[in-house]
Amino acid sequence: MKFGVVVFPGSNCDRDMYDALACDMQQDVTMLWHKEKDLSKFSKEDCIVLPGGFSYGDYLRCGAIARFSPMMQSVIDFANDGGKVFGVCNGFQILCESHLLPGALLRNAHQQFVSKNIFITDDTNNVFKIPIAHGEGRFFADENTLDELAANGQILYKYCDEKGRITDASNPNGAMRNIAGVCNVNRNVFGMMPHPERATSKGLGNIDGRIIIQNLFMAEQLMK
Numbered sequence: 001m002k003f004g005v006v007v008f009p010g011s012n013c014d015r016d017m018y019d020a021l022a023c024d025m026q027q028d029v030t031m032l033w034h035k036e037k038d039l040s041k042f043s044k045e046d047c048i049v050l051p052g053g054f055s056y057g058d059y060l061r062c063g064a065i066a067r068f069s070p071m072m073q074s075v076i077d078f079a080n081d082g083g084k085v086f087g088v089c090n091g092f093q094i095l096c097e098s099h100l101l102p103g104a105l106l107r108n109a110h111q112q113f114v115s116k117n118i119f120i121t122d123d124t125n126n127v128f129k130i131p132i133a134h135g136e137g138r139f140f141a142d143e144n145t146l147d148e149l150a151a152n153g154q155i156l157y158k159y160c161d162e163k164g165r166i167t168d169a170s171n172p173n174g175a176m177r178n179i180a181g182v183c184n185v186n187r188n189v190f191g192m193m194p195h196p197e198r199a200t201s202k203g204l205g206n207i208d209g210r211i212i213i214q215n216l217f218m219a220e221q222l223m224k
Helices: 014-024 070-080 090-097 143-151 208-217
Strands: 002-007 028-033 047-050 084-088 104-106 114-121 127-134 138-140 155-160 179-183 189-192
Touching (some): 047 070, 084 090, 127 208, 155 189
Antiparallel strands (some): 114 127, 114 155, 179 189
């Protein structure tokens, strides 16, 4: 499995993602400049990653300009053809702006940037400790969409406390239904606000991010 990490003007987690995948997890990773268009070296079994940061300075709305970059036109086609795409933080915002994922990411309910370790849980009640760092991470969708996401199993992660309890107090940004990450109906496009790439190093004492990447892409070789 190969990974391509897209670099936009303003990306600041692209190298973090590269190091997590290439160094901590020994994967084949290529950096992709936003003005490029060629994804011919990637197959449907590979994954294009949209990293965190402030693409194009977050002018207009977060991800609104990046959505129209030359590379994103290719990424949209790649996803629509069944290729895997993974967006983290700003990458999640770009995926929503591109309509590859439902919903939108709004300014945090408390109107402040938040940067800290939090806990998230999946639909099998596993709890992961993962960092967040965002000012506009409040997931929003209308009630019908939220119901559809739940019914289709498209809610990947919810904010919780360290014991896995989903409460208002464990929600760091006011996201509707504590949603921290979702996928599309076909389960080949994934987005989340927390940063798993910042939790893959044994030297930092937390490799929960490795488990998340493995679970998302069902690739046992990632857990080396």
